Amino acid sequence: MNKHKLRSRFWGSRRSERPRRARLPLLRRAYRWLQWSVIAAAGGVVLLAGLLLYIRAQALPAATVSQTSQLLDLQGNVIDTFHGGENRSSVALGEMSPHVIAATIAVEDRRFYEHDGFDTRSMARAALVNLESRSRRQGASTITQQLARNLYLSHARTWTRKVKEAAYTLQLEMNYSKDEILEMYLNQIYYGHGAYGIEAAARLYFGKSAAQLSLAESAMLAGIPKGPKYYSPYMNMKKAKDRQHVILTLMTEQGRITPEAADAAYAELLALRTLGGDAEDGFASYFRDYVRLVAIDRLGIDEQLLEQGGVRVYTTLDTGMQRAAEQAVAAGFPEQSELQTALISIDPRNGYIKAMVGGRDYAANQYNRVFATTRQPGSSFKPLVYLTALEQGGMTPVSRFRSEPTTFVYDDGRRTYEPGNYNDKYFNEEIDMRTAIASSDNIYAVSTIMAVGPDKVIETARRLGIESAMEPVPSLALGTFPVSPYEMASAFTAIAGGGVRYEPTAILRIVGPGGRVLYEADPQPQQVIDPAHAYVLTSLMQSVFEPGGTGHRVAATLKRPVAAKTGTTASDAWMVGFTPELTTAVWVGYDKGRSIDAVEAHRAAPIFAAYTEAALAALPPKAFEMPRGVVSRYIDSESGLLATAACGERRLESFVAGTEPVELCLSDPDAGADGTGGADGDGGADSSASDAAQERHRSWWGHLKRWWGE
Missing domain, CATH: 3.40.710.10 (DD-peptidase/beta-lactamase superfamily)
Known part of the structure; x- marks a missing residue:
């Protein structure tokens, strides 16, 4: 065989064997690749499962969510709030209007109840929109992602933050139900103007609870979190209405409401509260500061808890009486006057502080003059x-x-x-x-x-x-x-209360998160005066409003039995007095102790009278109850002895039993041993109250007329 044939056979044989030999390594490589792929996939699944188990086992970071604390009056109405920069009141999902829930889901996360924390459809759609526009025009964060970011992270756009956000989102979905996540979200998000959470927003914008929000109001509020400054109706009503329309349209498209309901809601005229101009702004501000001081300094309530812990402070304040006090003070001075005032009112039957005004303008000066100890009474x-x-x-x-x-x-x-x-x-x-x-x-x-x-x-x-x-x-x-108006009112409550004194009380109860009672008042009565002595003194103090008395000029304003005493110094004017239901101290003067003139010296009494009548307008007049141990006698006004028919002016007077006069004003064989017209014991009188008052007027009024030179 020649050389060429041998080469031909050799190469021909090699060419025919190469495809068969090449196929074997390819199959082996494909098999090995498949093996490694399966192993990698399995490993990935194991790693993913391990990662998920690890994430589930990890505790979520401690989230400090500020909660607005509430100040409530005696009837349980919210009169003010404490909050450390964030106005927030958390409520349960069941206490929110279904309209606001539906509106929020429609605009923020329509597939909220279907995904596991990440909405891949929305992410893909947002990616296409952003790629097409070559900008980040659309986001795809779910409600759970937003909650994770708001609770635990900053809003910095970094990869570290994004990884943490994903992990926290998974943890939230693993540890909480969808309803719990939605509840946390609606209590967390910012609605502008200091309002955090839907409850605070509902009260700020519409003056109602989250449960009372209508469809129109819900759609308006649901649109604000995307841009609180941009979509706030207080900042730009047109943009706010446009945003409301978008949300109503989305709700219609998603089958959450009918087109007719959407049209009606959009056409509804919303009754927005005046931002910063509500009539209750500044209401009972001095009392609020006092309650805060008592809670922290005397009761030991942590300041941060009070400011941000969502506690409820139940107080003794009577809103109607407080309003009457503020109105009486406002009407008691010329507009340009620099005079200041203080008023405190206490229920002598239990020591409850019902009203407190520490000055004429809290915004200008927060000094509470009720506790000023530089005033001579x-x-x-x-x-x-x-x-x-x-x-x-x-x-x-x-x-x-x-x-x-x-x-x-x-x-x-x-x-x-x-x-x-x-x-x-x-x-x-x-x-x-x-x-x-x-x-x-x-x-x-x-x-x-x-x-x-x-x-x-x-x-x-x-x-x-x-x-x-x-x-x-x-x-x-x-x-x-010097004593304070607070001390004077406190002292007079014992006289008004028939000798029983209660320590003045402003806080009845403090309830912390979860309903835990942190403090509860237990006022204890103290018998500090004998009831008979308290009654006799009360009877004497009623003369202040009778003709010639220092309070007579305001007697016409008072339509009920009142006992009081005026007080005037070179720089202070006072009236401190009481009815059976209310003790009140009023002070008028200048902050720097400047002298008051004759007109200014008479400003305390009209404030006292106007307030007392307004505060008790809903109650019928009530006489002071005469206790055991008091007797009534007609006496001769000139001598103070028991009156007889032969005496001159006479009046009915009350005495502690055993101290009444026993001598007659004249030797009259026809007079009884106890004097003509005498009355006995433990309280009864033998003539009507009007007869007694008339007799009293006739008696000492003659003295006062002579004294005043009339």
């Missing part, structure tokens, strides 16, 4: 002097001192005190305690404190709750030592 302090005298047993309503310029010697004769009456007017004769209280006679008051001892008066003041510094000197009788 003046003559409004005198009832404590007379109470001490009645309790000592040495004085009664008919005890007499001479009203004339007097020099009092004290401190073992080393010191003297020369008080004077207002405008140097004196009776220049003996007067009794009722006349002294009505006319606010200073000489009688100092004579009384000299008789009972200033130290005893201080003891009485301490028993009634006054803690401010005092010295046992004669001038104490004239209220020369």
Whole structure:
């Protein structure tokens, strides 16, 4: 075989064998590739399963969600809120309008109940839109993704944040139901103007709860979170309405509402609240600050919990009375006046603080003058002097001192005190305690404190709750030592309450998240005055409003029994008084202690009277209940002895049993042992209340007319 044939056979044989030999390695490689693919897929599944198990086992980060705390009045109405920058009140999904739920899902995540945290269809659609427009025009975040971002992450556009967001989204879906996720989301998102969550938004924009939102209101609110500044109806109503229309259209297309319902909702005129101009803005602001102070400083409630913990603080405030107080103060001054005021009102039956006004303009000055301890109470302090005298047993309503310029010697004769009456007017004769209280006679008051001892008066003041510094000197009788309106009101509640005193209370209960009670008040009554002494003093203080009394100019405003005492110093004007249901202290003056003129000195009483009548307008007038241990007697106004038919002016007077006069004003064999017209015991009188008042007017009114030179 020649050389060419051999080569031909050799190469021909090689060519015929190469395809068969080549196919074997290819099959092997394909098989190996398939093996590795299966292994890789299985490994991936295992890794994915492991990753999912790992993610599920991990605890979600602690999310600090600020919750708005609420301040509630005595009737359970929300009057104000505490919040650390975020106004938020979480509510259950069942407490939200179904319209707002449907509107939110329609615009934010239409397949929310179908996906597992990531909506791949929406992601693909958004990617195509963005690719086509060469910009990020459309997002595809689900409600769960948004919640994960809002709860645990910043909004920075980084790969690290995106990876964490995906992990937290999976964890949320694994650990919570769809309804729970939706509830958290609707309580978390921002609706503009400081409102976080649908409840705060509903109250901010429409003044109602989330459960009460209509379809039109729900569609409007659901559109705001995409751009709170851009879609807020307060910022741009046209854009807000356009956004509302988009949402209503989506709801229609998704079969959530009918076209007719969408058209009606879009045409509805929304009753938006005035942003920042609500009539209740600033309402009870001084009381709010006081409650916050008490909760933190006295009750030990954590400040952060109070500001951001969603607690509910139930208070004693009566909204109607508070409104009456603010209106009385507003009407009590000329518009340009720099005078300031304070008013505090307490229910003597339980110590509840019903109203508090710490100044004329909270926005301008937040200083609460109710607690100012730099104000001299003046003559409004005198009832404590007379109470001490009645309790000592040495004085009664008919005890007499001479009203004339007097020099009092004290401190073992080393010191003297020369008080004077207002405008140097004196009776220049003996007067009794009722006349002294009505006319606010200073000489009688100092004579009384000299008789009972200033130290005893201080003891009485301490028993009634006054803690401010005092010295046992004669001038104490004239209220020369500063006390706060709060202390004065607190002290007078014991007189109004028949001798029973409660510590003034502003907070009834504090309830934390989940309904846990953090604090509950337990007011304890203290019998600090004998009921008979309290009643006799109350009867005497009613004379302030009778003709010639220092409060007579406002008597026509008052349509019910009221006991009170005025007080005037060079820089302070007061009226402190009470009915059986309400004790009120009113102070008027200047912040820097500037002197007040004669007109300004009379501004406290009208505020007191206007407030008292308005606050109690819904209640019928109620007389002070006479307790056991009180007797009534007709007495001769001139002598203070039991009246007879032969006496001159007479009046019906109340006494603590055993201290009533027993002598007759004249020797009259026809008069009974107890005097003509006498009345006995434990409280009953033998004539009507109108007869008694008429007799009282006739008696001491003659003294006052002579005193005033009429």
